[in-house]
Amino acid sequence: MNRVAGRCAALLAIASFVLGCALPPPGTPQPSTPTAPPAPARSPSAATPAPDASTPESSPSPAAELLPISGTWRVRKVLSPHDPSGLIDNPTFDEETFTVAAECPAEPCDEVEVTTTPLGLSAPATVVRLARQGATYASNAEPTEATTCVTSAGDRVDGGASATSTLQLWVATDRPSGSSVASTLLHGRVDLDLKPTDIGRSAGCEPQTASFDLTGRREEVAVRDPDGGPAIPDADPPRGATLVRLPTLSPKVSGASVKYFAVTGDTSIELVASVGRGGVKACGMIDYEWYRGDARPSACTITRVSDLRASIRTSTNAAGTCRITRAAVTSSYVIHLPRWTDPDRVPKRLLDWWRRIVDFIADHEAGHVRIGRDYLERLNARLVGKPCEDVTAIVRSWARQHAEAQAGYDMVEYDKPWPRPPSGY
Numbered sequence: 043m044n045r046v047a048g049r050c051a052a053l054l055a056i057a058s059f060v061l062g063c064a065l066p067p068p069g070t071p072q073p074s075t076p077t078a079p080p081a082p083a084r085s086p087s088a089a090t091p092a093p094d095a096s097t098p099e100s101s102p103s104p105a106a107e108l109l110p111i112s113g114t115w116r117v118r119k120v121l122s123p124h125d126p127s128g129l130i131d132n133p134t135f136d137e138e139t140f141t142v143a144a145e146c147p148a149e150p151c152d153e154v155e156v157t158t159t160p161l162g163l164s165a166p167a168t169v170v171r172l173a174r175q176g177a178t179y180a181s182n183a184e185p186t187e188a189t190t191c192v193t194s195a196g197d198r199v200d201g202g203a204s205a206t207s208t209l210q211l212w213v214a215t216d217r218p219s220g221s222s223v224a225s226t227l228l229h230g231r232v233d234l235d236l237k238p239t240d241i242g243r244s245a246g247c248e249p250q251t252a253s254f255d256l257t258g259r260r261e262e263v264a265v266r267d268p269d270g271g272p273a274i275p276d277a278d279p280p281r282g283a284t285l286v287r288l289p290t291l292s293p294k295v296s297g298a299s300v301k302y303f304a305v306t307g308d309t310s311i312e313l314v315a316s317v318g319r320g321g322v323k324a325c326g327m328i329d330y331e332w333y334r335g336d337a338r339p340s341a342c343t344i345t346r347v348s349d350l351r352a353s354i355r356t357s358t359n360a361a362g363t364c365r366i367t368r369a370a371v372t373s374s375y376v377i378h379l380p381r382w383t384d385p386d387r388v389p390k391r392l393l394d395w396w397r398r399i400v401d402f403i404a405d406h407e408a409g410h411v412r413i414g415r416d417y418l419e420r421l422n423a424r425l426v427g428k429p430c431e432d433v434t435a436i437v438r439s440w441a442r443q444h445a446e447a448q449a450g451y452d453m454v455e456y457d458k459p460w461p462r463p464p465s466g467y
Contacts, residue, residue, distance in 0.1 A: 109213040111154060111179065112144040115228045116161065116329065117258035122231075137161040139326075140228065140258060142211070154179055156209065161326045170209055178212040183235070191238055191247035198351070202242030203250070208233045211256070230256035277309045280466040283389040288382060291397065293404040298343070298375035298411050306384040310392065310463035317380045324378040330449060333456070341379050341403045343410045347418070348372040350437070356430050364430035369422040373414055377407045391464040398461040406455055410448055417444040 117140045138158050145153040151174065158168045172179035183206040191202035211230040232254040238247040294300065303320035307313040318338035325342035348371055355368040380403070382388070382396055421440045428436060 109215070109226060110144075110149045111211065111213050111228070112142050112149060113260050115140040115142065115258035115260055116327070117158075117228065117230075117256050119232070119254050119256055122253040122255045140211075150174060154211075156211070172209060172211060178210055180211075181209040183208050188239065189236065191236060191242040191245075191250065192351075193246040194248070195246070197245070199242055199245045199247055201239065202245055202247045203236040203238050205234055205236045207235075225259070228256070228258035228260075230258075232256065277311055279308055279389045279392065283391070283467075285387040286390045286393060288384075288386055288388045288393070291381060291400055293379060293400050295375075295377050295404055295408045295411060297415065298377045298407075300377045300379055302379055302381035304383040305380040306382070308385055308388055308392070310395065310467050313382065313392075313396065320380055321378075330452065332453070335456075341377065341407055343407045343414075344376045344378075345410075345414050346374050346376075350433065354425065354433070366425050366428050366430060366433070369425035371418060371422055371425075373418050375411050375414065377404075377411075379403060379407070389467060392467045395461060395463050395467070402461060409451055409455070413447050413451055414444070417447060 117138050119136045119138060137160075139161055141157045141159075143155045143157075144151045145155065153174065154172050156170045156172060158170070159165065170181050170184060172181045186205045186207055188201045189203050189205050191199050193199065209230065209232055211228060213226060213228055215226050234252045234254075236250040236252075238249065292300070292302070301324075303324045305313055305316040305320055307316050317340045318336065321339040321341065325339040328337045328339050350371065353369065353371040354366055356364050357367045358364045379400065417440065421437070424436055424440065425433070
């Protein structure tokens, strides 16, 4: 068993990175005009960028209370570099959806209700009420379920701590240094206070605290019902089209598990619209700053990295210097792809086109898996031999470079045209 000195254990925080990669639907095809091809595919990614230490910080200001806070926000949650406790069972960073409901007809209100969910999902949901305190909104200390504590020797004790959390939010207009571009962002902080239970105390756990910084931007599309969307032409397949039974297509991607969301329709325009609706529900929205196309994804890859504490071995010499002796960080990949499920019988020529579409999307996502594996090897090589106190900086730098590599891949991939649908379909 790997036993880690307390000073080193505090730096081996759990890192469960969720790096999404999304491929949007092509431009809307026009079945009624066979000569018009679909727009070139521009398949942006919903990849979650890694937290960047250079991101300007923001703090509550008197002006913040004048800005409305209600709405839906895409929020990044990052372990605060000022309070980097690695002794708690929480990810180093994650992304969530915050839906803020005002408690009065006109803002600012005395209270707001905040519903948080994992990004792109509707559950599990947590509801918190916040009271306005000058320029900020803050919650009371909310108890959470029992969690893991870590002893000074680095041993994890399930159920060894009870936790309470406090949420604080405010809205501010940010202008990065050297830039003339200002943006209105949601900022916040989650403070966690962990107290050992009887089990934790007997195992040697001590009280712990940690803080997470929150930054979010409004996600207007998320306000709409993902099952809705603009009306599409009421088109039918050409008369005389040969109909065949719709098979269950299950493309595989090496090294990843695949989940499917349902797509329906019997023309290319209906399938494209259905892919966009299903992609939003499965993957969230595309958020590359450089992308100006349809922000509804048609697929995504979720990357999860193993618990650093369990993946790294360290050694402390007689002088008390802690170094990493072995790094075996692993990753798993889940890809969300569209699957055509209805009607039972479909035009054969349209089915042939759909097979090419699914292969096109799966090949794109497979590229993200290959990049993820390559960068994971680089992370393990980079960690070995380094001082324990460098773990956080190494992981943050690696995550940023990984995200940049995925984005660079997408910038090239998005110029590839989608397979064209058959004329009239």
